[in-house]
Amino acid sequence: MRISLIGAGHIGKAVIGILNDNNNYFLSKFGEEPKVISVSDSKNTVFNKNGLNLNDVLMYKSKNEMNELETSIKFDEIFDLDSDVIVDMSPATKDGILGKKNYIRAFEMGKNVVTANKAPLALHWKEIMESARQNKKKILYEASVGGGVPLFNLNHHSLRSSKLIEFKGQVSSTINYVLNQVIGGLEFKDAIKTAQNMGIAETDYHDDTQGLDGARKTVIIANALLDKNLTLNDVEYDGIENLENVELMKQSGKIYRVLSHVVNPDRIESKLFEIDLKDSLACLDPLSMGYLEKTDNNDDITIFEKHDGPLETAAQVVNDILLLM
Ligand SMILES: NC(=O)c1ccc[n+]([C@@H]2O[C@H](COP(=O)([O-])OP(=O)(O)OC[C@H]3O[C@@H](n4cnc5c(N)ncnc54)[C@H](OP(=O)(O)O)[C@@H]3O)[C@@H](O)[C@H]2O)c1
The missing domain is CATH 3.40.50.720 (NAD(P)-binding Rossmann-like Domain)
Incomplete structure (x- = not known):
């Protein structure tokens, strides 16, 4: 090779x-x-x-x-x-x-x-x-x-006999780290600085915080798992640069994450979700990667990785x- x-x-x-x-x-x-x-x-x-x-x-x-x-x-x-x-x-x-x-x-x-x-x-x-x-x-x-986190190889090799019903995953750590810091009380620009110092946000961080990075990943997930030919124009996505209800989020005590969400056949989005504490994705740290897949024959599968980096x-x-x- x-x-x-x-x-x-x-x-x-x-x-x-x-x-x-x-x-x-x-x-x-x-x-x-x-x-x-x-x-x-x-x-x-x-x-x-x-x-x-x-x-x-x-x-x-x-x-x-x-x-x-x-x-x-x-x-x-x-x-x-x-x-x-x-x-x-x-x-x-x-x-x-x-x-x-x-x-x-x-x-x-x-x-x-x-x-x-x-x-x-x-x-x-x-x-x-x-x-x-x-x-x-x-x-x-x-x-x-x-x-x-194994995603495409796992689907292509180990879940061939099942159809995907729904995919919901935390596959972008930068946006979720910054979001978590902002809900925790930091100003957006200070949260960005912290993320840059940690090496997880680029100098030009807008692709991440405007949601483009999450949208790109969501398109790839939908194409690969549902055999589609979508492009960025086909996905709805949220960024976190102009959040309106940060105070409500702070007070709620709930978990908020930007997740890639694909529902078979045609709901394709990367959106800000409030995560129920009983949800299997609630255990994910903002810097973790993980996802939940609902399938017809393999039931619900959750895969996650505690820490992700280069x-x-x-x-x-x-x-x-x-x-x-
Ligand atoms: N970092 C992560 O955790 C992560 C996770 C998943 C996917 N990715 C993806 O993996 C890729 C690499 O990420 P990274 O963090 O390693 O980026 P990076 O640290 O910025 O490194 C990019 C490398 O590509 C080189 N390069 C830039 N333009 C080039 C060109 N036209 N031809 C050949 N080489 C070129 C750069 O050269 P110089 O050294 O000369 O600048 C550098 O060596 C990106 O597409 C990123 O989205 C990254």
């Missing part, structure tokens, strides 16, 4: 770390080791046809000196390399077009795709999936929604790579 990685930020570095630390384990467990032959960030692409030394990649990246390492190639050349999979861990763009073009080009060049990037999937699902089908290639996207998301990226391997 020969891999080209796009993105060496929080997730990319954690993926490189997992692959580096577990080389022998993967070899003994699967009889084959995944080999990273190229890594791209926004400025450089480094390449070694026999596999990059991942310790060196991490070291040079931490010093911002990736260009000093191995052979440097142009980003576009990664599509011509002898690789099996391209892994996208670059940032979500507003229009998702760059990711879509990269995936379609990868399929046409005979490569599979693993992605943690929501934007191309939320905006161009149909085109991406059709291209994968036409070129007989696969795209796996477990890490794009819900961080380290390592947990990276573990799902690596899992997708291993599934393809």
Whole structure:
């Protein structure tokens, strides 16, 4: 399994770390080791046809000196390399077009795709999936929604005999952390600052707090679980930048969360919910990820993860790579 990685930020570095630390384990467990032959960030692409030394990649990246390492190639050349999979861990763009073009080009060049990037999937699902089908290639996207919580692979492999009735999930931690802090008494801007200091909110945090990030994830959930071809225009979503009834929420003693909510066949929303204390989602910390699925034959299933961060998301990226391997 020969891999080209796009993105060496929080997730990319954690993926490189997992692959580096577990080389022998993967070899003994699967009889084959995944080999990273190229890594791209926004400025450089480094390449070694026999596999990059991942310790060196991490070291040079931490010093911002990736260009000093191995052979440097142009980003576009990664599509011509002898690789099996391209892994996208670059940032979500507003229009998702760059990711879509990269995936379609990868399929046409005979490569599979693993992605943690929501934007191309939320905006161009149909085109991406059709291209994968036409070129007989696969795209796996477990890490794009819900961080380290198994969602798509679990549904696609373990719940095939059931139909989804309803999905309700906390799959966006930044918006829920900020919301929880505001209900707890902090001013919105102070809650944002705290989240930024913790590394969970970006400098430009509006995609999260205006609800766009949650909406993107909800589209992907609906498309993947209900076999739809929706885009962002098909989802209703709430942000938390202009909350009107914070005082009422503070006094209520209840739990409030922005949740992805899909009801089969056509209710698709990312909304602010008041959660009943008896609800199984009530146990979720704002920084946790988790969801409740009501199905016809498998009854109600709740899956949750206590803490989510880059390592947990990276573990799902690596899992997708291993599934393809
Ligand atoms: N962080 C999470 O917990 C989490 C969870 C689930 C999904 N995701 C998704 O995973 C992706 C990566 O997240 P992250 O937190 O790792 O982001 P990040 O820390 O901002 O890292 C992004 C990486 O992509 C590189 N990059 C930017 N534009 C590029 C381009 N045009 N071509 C190649 N590389 C490019 C950046 O290069 P430089 O290093 O040169 O800036 C950086 O290495 C995002 O799509 C995000 O939405 C993140």
